[in-house]
Amino acid sequence: MVVRSYPFGPVNRLRIDPMYGWLRDNEPLPRVKLPYGDEAFLLVRYDDVRTALGDARFSRAEAVTRDVPRLHPDKVGVLLTDLDPPEHTRLRRLIAKAFTVQRVEQLRARAEQVAASLLDAMVQAGPPVDLTESFAVPLPSLMICELMGVPYEDQDRFRDWVAAFMSVTALTNEERQAKVGRLAAYLGELAAQRRETPADDLLGALVVAQEEQDRLTEDELVQLTLLILAAGYESTASQIVNFTYTLLGHPDQLALLRAQPELMPGAVEELMRWVPLLATADTLPRYALADVELSGGTVPAGDPVLLAKHAANRDPRRYPDPDRLDVTRDAKGHLGFGHGAHHCLGAPLARMDLRVALDALLIRLPALRLAIPGDEIEWKTGMAVRGPVTLPIAW
Template sequence: MRTVLGDARFSLAEATVRDVPRLTPQRQGAILTDQDPPDHTRLRRLVAKAFTARRVEQLRGHAEQITRELLDEMVEAGPPADLAGALAVPLPGLMICELIGVPYADRDRFRDWVGAWMSVTALTPEERGEHLAQLAGYLAGLAAQRRRNPTGDLLGALVIASDEGDRLTEDEVVQLTMLILAAGYESTASQIVNFTHALLTHPGQLALLRSRPGLLPGAVEELMRWVPLLAVADVLPRYALADVELSGGTVRAGEPVLLAKHAANRDRRRYEDPHRLDLTRDAQGQLGFGHGIHHCLGAQLARMDIQTALAALLDRFPDLRAAVPEAELTWKTGMAVRGPVAFPIAW
């Protein structure tokens, strides 16, 4: 798996010009995530500085403040509370919107548009296309505002890059912003709910984490390994540009390889007893965020959001528990990401 993800002889861009297995009737290649160098390198370099570990750590205090305020509101309303609506969605939403420069106050306008990005069959092709077109129009309007009144956020930086020569086109500015907003919003929100659910259904591991809070960073890595985010394998296959020897045989030039990172995260050759959740396990190197040049750009921000949310929940609520039986949970359907639609909790 790591060989394919990190080897330049496997191309993602090639999948955009072939009739490959896909999740929707339309070809839905996305800027950055379906490109090879040098195009991928050029675009990633422009946005990577906003997601460095140092920059993300500078945001941690703000994330902790937002989390305290969200939990205060949850406590004031009283149990039960929907963890998704009360914390898991607004925390990463506020953080990614602030980093990009998208007004979170507009969330009622763009939340459904963002969700359409992750739709497989939840929306019709026509509905999905309409939502994404509306999101693109909205972001194009924000970019036009930045052109008139420059700002120091990521969107402002991308607009400057588009205005200072041919480094970015206007469409690239919109498409990059759309990708970062959608991925940073929906994915992290789903995993905050999924990880809390995993802990509550593994009370021994939950008790261990409560007794040893220093385990939290490593616990998030183990949860990333153990809990798959995607309901499907990678959306696009990689195509071999040359004959490549893998452990299972030879992939000939022009042949595709479909990846399943969640399966690799349960590989017995890498992890002892891989189907067991073990928060003391060294899960560094798990592939939940990918590997190689397409390693998730926002991985550090996602880690920080998740660590902040879990730490606050465990500290604030010693008796945190699910408020409904497992059988009453409704799980997402027709979406690329998995998780409960809502997760009622009590304390």
């Protein structure tokens, strides 16, 4: 069997490498080798990726003891997400009690207020304005602070620490570790405060979350909070920019959303399907615990698989004419938030932030456009997620 070097090539904006489509049709279970670690099978078809996400015969926990396929020489430390049921089920149930759709919906009015305030400042400053710095980053950042219960007077330094955690600023490794250490210590302090004085916020809910007398330890609570930040901050900020850029590049779809704003919830799902957030396949491998038959072939027991969710979301076997953006499409079932036991718990918050952001932009800035030619936009490099570094806009 041919072992292909992976990734296939440099990330090109929001384009999906055509090799994924060729593999879906001609070699649906390719063997790949990343710069470090084990060889792996790359899953590129929708049904195969969905199976690997939801089938207990594929284990995340097994990766802890393996030389996992990876892009960097150092292995990532063991995370609480690297667990299988029932251990993972225990933690997920505890978190789910705190991270509910109802809790997020309570924040919608505040999100709309924050979005309006940010747009007021943008309009007052006048174009051109960088959408990333002026809107896309502060909106989910402030909403994470609201959700978690970070005091207003601490929000600036909190956001600085989170920026270091997400590597969105140029820092040395020592500087990053120092700031992440301060962030972890701060979260521990907030948790201790919630134990003394309960509060109706995410940290307060995590502190009191319990099932059969089983509580989150302080280390678990801090690590889970950091993971929530990673999932709900940088990813959402990047997608606000990516979605805006995509709609500006599809004026027919943008016009349709302006004419029929009630399409926005479905449009966000279609954009989640169509826009590839990750630069590569999901590099959190799953290891087969038994021989598993997939549509593309058999994964032998003991072998890892990597999931190309962005390629799966463009599988014509699941979505007709998949490369066409269609805000009227029923995109339910897309894999943008994962599937199965590890489905993203932050999905309700991300959906709310994205809907509020796009609604506010389209209503307040009816003549929204790029302020520079599209080929002059600088894109992120060497990062896990895609997106413009800055997106200058005018109106």
